[in-house]
Amino acid sequence: MHNRHPLLATRSARPLALPSLLHDLLQLADLLRDLPGIGWLFNMGGPMSRRRTERIRSTLLGNFRSGIKWPRQYIVVLHFPEGISPVEFVEELLEKSGFSTPVEALKHRTDLPAGMHYCHTKKLDIDEKQRIAPQTDDEILRAALILGLCGPNFYSPDRTVIWTEGRLTRAVGLYQPTGFYED
Structure with a gap:
C-alpha cells in the first residue's frame, strides 16, 4: 500500500x-x-510545537479567600499630561506649593501612611488611572511623595524621597503587613 x-x-x-x-x-x-x-x-493543522509562551500572573493580595489577611490601605497613582516629564511636573508643583525640597515637604505632611507597607504594582489602563488619580495640587503632591517613598517592594516613611519617571508613573497598591502572628 x-x-x-x-x-x-x-x-x-x-x-x-x-x-x-x-x-x-x-x-x-x-x-x-x-x-x-x-x-x-x-x-499539519496544528500550531508549531514548543513555540507558545503564556504568562501566568497571580497574587494573594486583595484576595479575601486566601490565607493572607493584608487589607489594601491605598491605591496611589498619578496621571500626567502627554509631553510633560513627570519629574519636572512634580518638581514644579513642589516649588508652587512653597517647598524647596521633598524632605521639607515631608516634614509638613501629616497625612502620609505611617509605618512600613508592602507595595504591589497594579496594572491599570488610562481610564482607570484618570479616574483614581488625584485632582488637586495638594493631593498630587501627597501621591508623589508616597510614590517617591516606595521602593520596588516596600513603602517606608523613613526612606529618602526619590522621584524617577518609573516611580512616578506606576500605580501602586499599599498593603499593611499585619496579623502575621495573630490568630
Whole structure:
C-alpha cells in the first residue's frame, strides 16, 4: 500500500515510500511548489510545537479567600499630561506649593501612611488611572511623595524621597503587613 513519489525520490539517496493517503496529497501541485522537504507534513493543522509562551500572573493580595489577611490601605497613582516629564511636573508643583525640597515637604505632611507597607504594582489602563488619580495640587503632591517613598517592594516613611519617571508613573497598591502572628 505504499507508493513512491518521484519528486521526493529524486531528493533522497534512496527512494522514499509514502502511505497512499500522503501520496495523494503530494499529487497536488501547489503543495510542493515553495516548500522544502516534507517536515511540515508531520505537523499539519496544528500550531508549531514548543513555540507558545503564556504568562501566568497571580497574587494573594486583595484576595479575601486566601490565607493572607493584608487589607489594601491605598491605591496611589498619578496621571500626567502627554509631553510633560513627570519629574519636572512634580518638581514644579513642589516649588508652587512653597517647598524647596521633598524632605521639607515631608516634614509638613501629616497625612502620609505611617509605618512600613508592602507595595504591589497594579496594572491599570488610562481610564482607570484618570479616574483614581488625584485632582488637586495638594493631593498630587501627597501621591508623589508616597510614590517617591516606595521602593520596588516596600513603602517606608523613613526612606529618602526619590522621584524617577518609573516611580512616578506606576500605580501602586499599599498593603499593611499585619496579623502575621495573630490568630
